Structures are given as C-alpha cells and as structure tokens.
Amino acid sequence: xxxxxxxxxxxxxxxxxxxxxxxxxxxxxxxxxxxxxxxxxxxxxxxxxxxxxxxxxxxxxxxxxxxxxxxxxxxxxxxxxxxxxxxxxxxxxxxxxxxxxxxxxxxxxxxxxxxxxxxxxxxxxxxxxxxxxxxxxxxxxxxxxxxxxxxxxxxxxxxxxxxxxxxxxxxxxxxxxxxxxxxxxxxxxxxxxxxxxxxxxxxxxxxxxxxxxxxxxxxxxxxxxxxxxxxxxxxxxxxxxxxxxxxxxxxxxxxxxxxxxxxxxxxxxxxxxxxxxxxxxxxxxxxxxxxxxxxxxxxxxxxxxxxxxxxxxxxxxxxxxxxxxxxx
Amino acid sequence: xxxxxxxxxxxxxxxxxxxxxxxxxxxxxxxxxxxxxxxxxxxxxxxxxxxxxxxxxxxxxxxxxxxxxxxxxxxxxxxxxxxxxxxxxxxxxxxxxxxxxxxxxxxxxxxxxxxxxxxxxxxxxxxxxxxxxxxxxxxxxxxxxxxxxxxxxxxxxxxxxxxxxxxxxxxxxxxxxxxxxxxxxxxxxxxxxxxxxxxxxxxxxxxxxxxxxxxxxxxxxxxxxxxxxxxxxxxxxxxxxxxxxxxxxxxxxxxxxxxxxxxxxxxxxxxxxxxxxxxxx
Numbered sequence: 334x335x336x337x338x339x340x341x342x343x344x345x346x347x348x349x350x351x352x353x354x355x356x357x358x359x360x361x362x363x364x365x366x367x368x369x370x371x372x373x374x375x376x377x378x379x380x381x382x383x384x385x386x387x388x389x390x391x392x393x394x395x396x397x398x399x400x401x402x403x404x405x406x407x408x409x410x411x412x413x414x415x416x417x418x419x420x421x422x423x424x425x426x427x428x429x430x431x432x433x434x435x436x437x438x439x440x441x442x443x444x445x446x447x448x449x450x451x452x453x454x455x456x457x458x459x460x461x462x463x464x465x466x467x468x469x470x471x472x473x474x475x476x477x478x479x480x481x482x483x484x485x486x487x488x489x490x491x492x493x494x495x496x497x498x499x500x501x502x503x504x505x506x507x508x509x510x511x512x513x514x515x516x517x518x519x520x521x522x523x524x525x526x527x528x529x530x531x532x533x534x535x536x537x538x539x540x541x542x543x544x545x546x547x548x549x550x551x552x553x554x555x556x557x558x559x560x561x562x563x564x565x566x567x568x569x570x571x572x573x574x575x576x577x578x579x580x581x582x583x584x585x586x587x588x589x590x591x592x593x594x595x596x597x598x599x600x601x602x603x604x605x606x607x608x609x610x611x612x613x614x615x616x617x618x619x620x621x622x623x624x625x626x627x628x629x630x631x632x633x634x635x636x637x638x639x640x641x642x643x644x645x646x647x648x649x650x651x652x653x654x655x656x657x658x659x660x661x
Numbered sequence: 662x663x664x665x666x667x668x669x670x671x672x673x674x675x676x677x678x679x680x681x682x683x684x685x686x687x688x689x690x691x692x693x694x695x696x697x698x699x700x701x702x703x704x705x706x707x708x709x710x711x712x713x714x715x716x717x718x719x720x721x722x723x724x725x726x727x728x729x730x731x732x733x734x735x736x737x738x739x740x741x742x743x744x745x746x747x748x749x750x751x752x753x754x755x756x757x758x759x760x761x762x763x764x765x766x767x768x769x770x771x772x773x774x775x776x777x778x779x780x781x782x783x784x785x786x787x788x789x790x791x792x793x794x795x796x797x798x799x800x801x802x803x804x805x806x807x808x809x810x811x812x813x814x815x816x817x818x819x820x821x822x823x824x825x826x827x828x829x830x831x832x833x834x835x836x837x838x839x840x841x842x843x844x845x846x847x848x849x850x851x852x853x854x855x856x857x858x859x860x861x862x863x864x865x866x867x868x869x870x871x872x873x874x875x876x877x878x879x880x881x882x883x884x885x886x887x888x889x890x891x892x893x894x895x896x897x898x899x900x901x902x903x904x905x906x907x908x909x910x911x912x913x914x915x916x917x918x919x920x921x922x923x924x925x926x927x928x929x930x931x932x933x934x935x936x937x938x939x940x941x942x
Contacts, residue, residue: 392772392773394941421770423769426766427770429767432686440679446673
C-alpha cells in the first residue's frame with residue numbers, strides 16, 4: 334500500500350464513519366478498531382446500524398463521511414486489492430435457487446479475479462466439508478433449509494484463504510447444534526490467525542465466541558474493547574459479612590468502593606455480624622483476594638465474602654437501552 | 662497481493678462463462694427460446710395445413726412465398742417476432758441483469774468477491790447480447806428446419822428479381838438474423854440501464870418491454886415523423902435490403918449506427934448509476 338501505513342495491528346479501522354439515509358443517520362460517526370487476530374463481536378439491537386456499517390466496510394455502500402481502512406487498505410479506493418482477502422456473509426446468505434450448492438459457490442468464486450479456476454473445485458469441496466454440507470453439494474439451493482443456506486453462506490466466506498472474515502449474524506436460522514458448530518468454526522479460524530468480525534444481536538453468542546466487543550446503539554458505537562475490559566467497566570458488587578462494619582467500610586472506601594449496610598433481613602444481622610454491600614469499579618488490579626487481604630490486614634473479621642461482577646447483560650442493557658434482545 | 666498476473670485472463674473469462682452458464686441453465690431462458698422456436702413452426706404448420714393458398718400481399722411479408730420455398734419460413738418468422746416476441750424475451754433477460762441479482766441478494770456477494778462494478782456490467786451486457794443472438798438464431802434455425810421439413814427448398818428469388826442458390830440463401834438468412842440481433846442490442850442496453858435503477862426485476866423487464874412498444878407506436882405516428890429516425894426500433898424491420906442483389910448495406914449501417922448510439926447513451930446511464938449505487942439489497 335502506498336499510503337502512510339496505519340498501525341499494522343488493526344484489521345479494520347474507521348474514523349468518524351457516517352452514513353446518512355435522507356435525514357436519518359444509520360451510522361453516526363463511529364471509530365472502530367478491530368485488532369488483527371481478534372474475534373470481534375459487533376453487538377447491537379436490530380436496526381442499530383450493524384449491517385449498514387458492514388456494507389460500508391465492504392464497499393457496497395459509500396460513506397457519507399469518514400475513513401475506512403480494511404487490512405491496511407483504504408476503502409473503497411483499494412477495494413479490488415483488499416476484498417480478495419476478505420470472506421463475508423452480509424445480511425444473510427443469498428444464492429441462485431436454481432443452482433446446486435456447489436454450483437452456487439463456483440459461480441460466486443468465479444467473480445473473484447484472484448481466485449484461481451484450477452483450484453476452484455477443490456476449494457469448493459473443502460469449504461462445503463468444513464460446514465458439513467458435502468452431502469447436499471449437488472442439491473438445488475431451492476431445496477435447502479434456512480440452516481443449510483446459512484451454512485452455505487459461511488462456506489462461501491471460506492472459499493479462499495482469508496485474512497479477515499466478516500460474518501453478519503452467522504448463526505441466524507441455525508439450530509443449537511449448528512450454532513455450536515459455527516462457534517467452534519470461528520474459534521478454529523481465529524486460532525489459524527484469521528481476524529473474525531462477527532455481528533450479532535445475541536449477547537450470549539458474542540460472549541462465547543469473542544475476544545473483543547463493540548456495541549452499537551442507534552447508529553453510534555457506544556462501547557468498544559476487549560470482553561474483559563467491558564466486563565470490568567461494569568460495576569462489581571461485593572457482599573461482605575462481618576461484625577467489624579466501620580473498619581470494613583473504611584478499608585473498602587480506600588479501595589474505591591461505596592458501601593452500605595444491606596437491608597436488615599432474617600439472618601443478615603446477628604451476634605456474628607452484619608452484611609455489607611459495596612459497589613464500585615475496583616479495577617482489574619484489585620482482585621477479590623486482595624480485597625480480603627486488605628480487610629484482614631486491618632483487623633476486619635471476614636465471615637463471609639463474595640464478588641458479583643455485573644453481568645455483561647446488564648452492561649449491554651444499560652448501553653443500548655430498552656428493546657435489546659438478550660434472550661440468547 | 663497473492664494473485665499472480667497469469668491468473669487474470671482465465672479468471673476474467675471464468676465469470677463470463679459462469680454468467681452464460683447461469684443464463685442458459687435457467688428454465689426460464691429455455692422456455693423463452695422454445696416459445697420463440699414455436700413461432701416459425703406454427704407459421705409453417707398453419708400454411709401447410711391451410712387448404713387455401715396464401716394470397717400475395719396478405720399476412721406478414723414473405724408469407725406467400727413459403728409454399729414455394731421453405732427457406733422463407735425463417736424470414737417470415739423473424740418479421741413476425743421482431744415487433745413483440747423478441748423484445749419481450751430481450752426485455753426479460755436485459756431487465757433481469759442487475760435487478761435480478763439484487764433481488765436474489767447475490768449482487769452483494771458478486772461485488773464483494775470482488776467482481777468489480779464495471780466488469781460486472783460488461784459481463785452482464787455481453788451475456789444479454791449473446792442472448793439476443795441466441796434468440797434470433799433460434800427463430801431462424803427453427804424456421805429453416807420447419808421449412809426444409811414441410812416445403813420444397815430450392816433457389817430463392819430475391820426482391821430484386823435475381824435468383825440465388827440454396828447455399829447463398831442460407832447465408833442471407835444468417836445475415837438477416839444478425840441484422841435482427843444487432844437491432845436488439847440497443848434495447849438490451851436500455852434494459853441493462855433500467856435494471857441498475859431497481860431491485861425488482863419484473864419492474865425493469867416491464868419497463869424495457871413497454872419502451873420497445875412505445876418506440877414502435879411512436880414510429881407509426883406520422884405526427885412524430887421528425888422523431889422517427891431517432892427511435893431505436895426505427896430500422897427493426899429494415900432487413901429487406903439484405904434480400905436484394907447486390908446487397909444494400911445502407912439500412913444495416915444506419916441501424917448499427919443508431920443501436921451504437923443507444924448503447925453508448927444507455928451505458929453512460931448504467932455506468933453512472935451503478936458505479937455510485939449503494940447496494941442495499
């Protein structure tokens with residue numbers, strides 16, 4: 334690439350990326366940073382701009398403003414050089430119903446100038462095998478079930494050696510078995526060094542597959558980072574059972590936690606102490622055992638201790654508001 | 662990146678081959694070609710089975726000659742097909758080019774392959790042009806076949822009064838088929854252009870076919886005489902010149918020039934629209 338090279342460790346990078354449809358901003362100034370080698374979960378409710386963003390990344394639609402770099406190449410200017418290294422599933426699979434699964438893959442592969450015709454048949458077979466569709470290779474796609482079409486769509490994304498996979502809702506229409514297979518497929522691809530950018534409205538899915546997460550809400554990227562960072566950004570709740578309440582509060586506030594006595598209820602107060610509930614963001618450097626050690630060092634008698642990290646679910650609901658599909 | 666330069670020619674041909682195979686593997690394409698083939702067969706059978714000899718000057722041009730020489734079946738069938746049947750099939754194929762892919766959703770996958778937008782347009786148009794030729798040849802070939810089977814075949818008397826042998830008359834038939842195929846290239850380009858504006862193939866097909874009808878209607882209104890030479894259908898039936906001795910190439914040339922003009926204009930439109938289009942289907 335001729336341009337001043339961007340940080341080499343980003344597979345996808347956008348700056349102030351926006352897309353207007355009329356007066357409505359479908360994508361509103363997002364700065365994506367997808368590290369190479371990551372499995373990046375692009376999470377958000379339906380209609381939050383995920384698919385539009387993917388269309389912009391792949392040069393299907395043109396941005397109203399902002400810059401995009403994919404695999405170091407500026408999009409859409411360097412589209413012809415970038416896209417052969419990108420496999421994608423965009424807004425569901427789409428095929429010619431009157432062609433067989435294998436014929437569909439051969440057809441779409443022939444559209445890629447860089448795809449060698451001599452290895453086409455072998456690559457098609459390999460991709461079909463990878464998604465468990467070899468038995469249906471010769472069947473017309475018209476007769477495929479939704480799940481089979483979805484698998485064929487993923488097979489299409491895997492037709493060549495890819496540096497980046499962009500998978501838009503890859504588990505749509507798959508049964509639990511298929512979902513598990515996709516998850517393990519994504520993991521094995523990531524293990525092979527492929528960056529996977531996977532969009533989903535299902536939190537559970539992202540939580541199980543991804544190393545990094547970006548959260549979209551109404552066209553804006555409201556959070557981005559590693560799964561761990563996102564979890565840590567949420568509040569942790571510490572439940573402490575001790576007779577030495579005052580000392581405990583002092584120690585906990587030193588660690589950045591706000592404490593209050595839990596509402597008295599049966600068993601919460603008694604001769605052996607009271608329950609204390611502390612909330613706050615202790616940060617990664619304060620491990621639960623460190624908190625206990627600090628308490629004990631100050632002479633607090635710890636009779637019960639527990640840490641509950643805010644679930645990602647709560648975090649995402651707070652980021653994206655109502656209507657977020659967390660059913661998993 | 663990873664591609665070697667020597668991959669390119671074969672891969673580029675590869676999409677063209679794939680496009681033709683998708684076009685000609687569709688049941689719809691074969692249904693249309695079969696319907697076109699039925700036209701000369703129907704004409705030949707009707708003339709053969711009719712007890713009255715065809716009076717000269719009645720019915721489509723050349724109809725009265727069929728009984729004398731079977732080689733005229735193809736020409737008669739082309740005359741019959743040019744105003745409606747051929748534009749109908751061309752409208753379906755050309756209107757489907759981009760809109761059909763958009764409708765299936767495969768357009769986005771072709772583009773991220775990446776097929777390249779201009780390359781895709783070129784390939785789509787080439788395939789539509791191949792279909793023009795296939796459709797025309799189907800009519801001519803089915804006509805020749807029906808003529809040979811049902812009627813005597815012999816030297817053909819041309820409009821100029823000269824007589825040519827069977828071999829040359831076959832060549833003239835092919836020439837007429839080529840003339841008709843060229844005639845339809847402008848309409849194909851118009852269909853392609855319309856097809857870039859919509860994701861609904863039926864809409865693009867209907868619009869293309871309606872335009873071909875409008876053009877022919879306008880061509881028949883004396884009030885619009887100033888417009889006639891500019892209508893893409895103006896020379897559609899002008900292939901009688903090819904049945905003279907010596908051949909007059911004037912209408913072939915005029916027709917080709919007019920079609921080229923329409924192809925250029927429609928291409929400019931298709932290019933302008935498609936290269937900047939947001940593919941949201």
